[in-house]
Amino acid sequence: MRWDRIKILYAIESERQRAGILIAIVSIILSVFLSLSLQQRFAVDARNFANVLSQNAQYFLLMFFIFAGSTISLLYLTELKSDESKGIVDTFLTHPIERGDFAFAKLLALAYPLAIATVIISIVFLIFSGEIFILGPLLSTGIIVSILVLLLCVFSIAFLSSILIRYSPLPEMLIIFYFVGGYLFISTMGIIPDTRKYIAALFPFLTIVKLFGGINVSIVEIVLMSSSIFAYIILLYLSYVWMNTYKRRALG
């Protein structure tokens, strides 16, 4: 990664793009799902209490993942496509700035303020609604960490699909398939008890909530979760390398 170039492009991109609209949309989605899924009054058997709290948090994360994830990815692709149609990628990018640098800087300019906004909103909600006293400090921290990992997954998929931007609507279909298909995958895996651990391979943020919630998580699940986070980071890097190497096929 050429951080010096990415840093300059990031400064330009953060002035250019409309991150404010995206933050407003994601804030609405986040606050509605946080309020609906976490702030509930309920009474349960004391033995299942940790399970119920963890399941509520997982349900909120899954809904947030599907709605906010598809919104963020599609908006990123739209902005990138708009830049490409204006000729910014072909006309104004000169050597040594590559297409991968530009796309990654654009992604960072979206991801950084969005991550800060989601973390601040989650902390404000957890503290002022009294939810922190119910979930406990550990599970509350787990939710915040999970949101950050969730954003990593979302941005990896958005960046990966941007390789295929010239074959539109293929990248949009890939995004919809990933998010909606992911929900169906979890629904199916939830029914079959022995296969539940494989959810950690695709959605590591759900396992993080379980781990912080004090639920027994198997070693296989922890290994799958760690390798999944690593795989998403590798996916980001490989997409970046691909864009810089195969110029004709990739973006631009």
Added chain:
Amino acid sequence: MKWESVLIGLSIASIIFLGMSLNAQPVALYEGNHYLNPHREVHMKIVEFGGELKVKFKITVGGKNASKNITIYLDGKKIPQGKWVSTGYIGVHTLVINSTKEVNMDLYVYSKGESVYIPISFGIVAALSALLAFAKYRQDKKYQRS
């Protein structure tokens, strides 16, 4: 990074939280059939945002005056049936029910409403963040003109 975008996002989210926390209707927390026997207590965790609870019982099966055989403890203190009890704090409470005879009962737990501190806090956060975003926007405009 544009901090005013983050502040506007926080303001919008706080307004939604404020709206969601205004629901002050009494809500049944639990409704369900329980089988009580002298050797096995019922242990329940109650999540509650109001700081006040009403624990009400309806005995469906059992002998005459069966409710007299039941004792209820909320956070370790004995509480009466069918009356509002102040829990004193927002959070998780432990309800323990035991009986001297075998009883089959329907259990209802009501919550009186939300604490006023929740909407007030979200209102303050919404107003403050909107004010800060506006101030930042004005400052940027001033800087651009000069």
